Amino acid sequence: MMVRQTIRRQVREARRQLSHAQQASAALRVVQHVAQDAYLADANKVALYLANDGELDPQPLIDWYWARNTQVYLPVLHPFSTGHLLFLRYTPNTTMTHNRFGIREPKLDIRLLIPKNELDVIYTPLVAFDARGNRMGMGGGFYDRTLSAWQQGTGPRPVGLAHNCQQLAAIAIDHWGIPLPELITPDQHWRF
Incomplete structure (x- = not known):
């Protein structure tokens, strides 16, 4: 555990x-x-995130999707189910708030909610990754829980976003960890 915290x-x-x-x-x-990937470029409903703590900033990607009339959603901490995420529609006019981690998210409004299985793509932040698609998050398991349906053959396509400096030689993953099928860094579109 100490090694993971150090990493x-x-x-x-x-x-x-x-x-x-x-x-x-x-x-x-x-x-x-x-833009060069037909599936990602043509997606109708995508979940992204707002950058925090040096994460790769997806705002230019959000703007690009908005220009294509793609519906963009952001994660919101589930108010009743600890450790789970909801996804709410995000537009330039969305009312925002800060969650318990100090991260900006849409103010909870059931009218803006989408079931995660109706999303085409979920872009995930991460702390580190390796060349096999293993990802290390912040340790809360939010995205592992969210992506568990995809691992079972249903749900949206997960795509990690990271800086090049976040690549490690290897990451030991826990049994609940969900490897990514693909990940995009500034230098490469990885497919695992």
Whole structure:
């Protein structure tokens, strides 16, 4: 457990050290990768996230999808089911709030909710990844729970988003960990 905490701390620090220009360039290069993938480019309903703690910023990708009239959704901490996420529609006019982790999310409004199985793609943040598609998150298991349906053959296609500096040689995953089928960094669109 201590090793995982050390890795999380080191990788989070590495991504926080990226300059504003490096962050902006990385985000735009990810949009280029998505635009070149027919499935991702033509998706109708996608879930993204708002960058926190040096994560790869998906805002240019959100803007790109909005320009294509794609419906964009953001994760919201489930108010009753601890450790689970809901997905709410996100537009430039969405009322936002901060969750218990200090992360911005749409204010809970049942009218904006979409069942996760109706999403085409869920773009996931992560702390680290390896060349086999294993991902290390923040340790809460939110995305592992969310992606468990996909692992069983149903649900939206998960795609990780990360900076190049977040790649590790290997990640030991727990039995509940959900490997990603693909991941996009500024330099590469990985398919596992």
